[in-house]
Amino acid sequence: MVNPFNATVMKRPFWNSISSLMYYSSSSSAMNLLKTGDVLKQARVFSAPDIAGYSKLTHDSNPLHFDSECARNAGFEDIPVPGMLVASLFPRIIASHFPGAIYVKQTLDFRSPVFVGDNITGQVQASSIRQMKQKYMVKFVTTCFKDGEIVVIGGEATAMLPTLAMKQVDNHSSESKDFGSRTQLH
Numbered sequence: 361m362v363n364p365f366n367a368t369v370m371k372r373p374f375w376n377s378i379s380s381l382m383y384y385s386s387s388s389s390a391m392n393l394l395k396t397g398d399v400l401k402q403a404r405v406f407s408a409p410d411i412a413g414y415s416k417l418t419h420d421s422n423p424l425h426f427d428s429e430c431a432r433n434a435g436f437e438d439i440p441v442p443g444m445l446v447a448s449l450f451p452r453i454i455a456s457h458f459p460g461a462i463y464v465k466q467t468l469d470f471r472s473p474v475f476v477g478d479n480i481t482g483q484v485q486a487s488s489i490r491q492m493k494q495k496y497m498v499k500f501v502t503t504c505f506k507d508g509e510i511v512v513i514g515g516e517a518t519a520m521l522p523t524l525a526m527k528q529v530d531n532h533s534s535e536s537k538d539f540g541s542r543t544q545l546h
Contacts, residue, residue, distance in 0.1 A: 394458075394498065394524040399485045402453050406441045408476050414445045440473040443513065449482025450502045450517050457528070458521045465518040466502070472512045474504075481505045484517065489524070496521045 411425050420442060423430040431439045451463045474480055484500040498521055504513040 392526050394486055394489065394496075394521070394526055396486050396489055399483060400453050400457055400526075401481055401483045402449055402456075403479065403481045404449060405479055406445065406474065406476060410445065411439075411441060411476070414442055418444075420444075436473055436475075438475045440475060441478075443468070443470045443474075446474050446480060446482075446504055447502075447513055447515075449480070449504060450484055450500075450515075451519075453482055453484050454500065454517070454519050454521075457526045458519070458523065459527060460522040462520040463517065464497070464520055466515060467517075468502075468513055468515040470513055472506065472510055474506060474512050478506050479508070480512065481508060487516075492520075494522075496524055 415421060415425065422442075424434055424436075425431075425439060425442055428439055447466070447468050450466065454463065455461050481504065483503045483505065485503075486498055487501050488499045490497045498519055500517045500519065502513070502515045502517045503511055506512050
């Protein structure tokens with residue numbers, strides 16, 4: 361079977377260029393297994409080159425994301441970051457902690473615009489876990505916050521995970537390692 365993803369497009373250097381912080385919060389600190397209620401977060405600031413890269417990759421040339429006059433005419437104070445680019449935090453968070461995860465479903469509610477330079481935190485919280493043979497179907501509540509307060513995107517995602525054992529992403533590379541020294545949020 362042919363892989364639908366072009367391997368030349370999905371190279372590691374792209375992810376290495378992403379400035380982010382990864383966090384994990386759990387009611388159970390004794391084990392590294394995902395449980396209902398667990399929260400995974402990633403902080404991110406989007407830049408103009410991010411928008412240009414997204415446009416080049418997706419062929420989305422909507423002038424709203426490049427022309428400040430067009431953005432103002434549409435009612436925005438500045439050029440907005442494409443909503444789907446912001447929402448891309450969700451599958452990144454899940455796949456980073458569960459290599460081999462298959463993203464099955466996502467609903468999105470775009471509530472407030474994101475602009476270049478905004479501090480955005482993507483968050484996924486496990487809301488249900490169902491074992492299916494040797495895999496797990498997990499539903500997540502997905503939320504992006506601006507400056508830690510304003511909800512800019514809400515929704516739900518479903519992912520098929522090969523395991524509930526979590527990995528932690530090294531903030532300086534895209535490599536995963538065992539989830540031994542995670543940052544706990546209280």
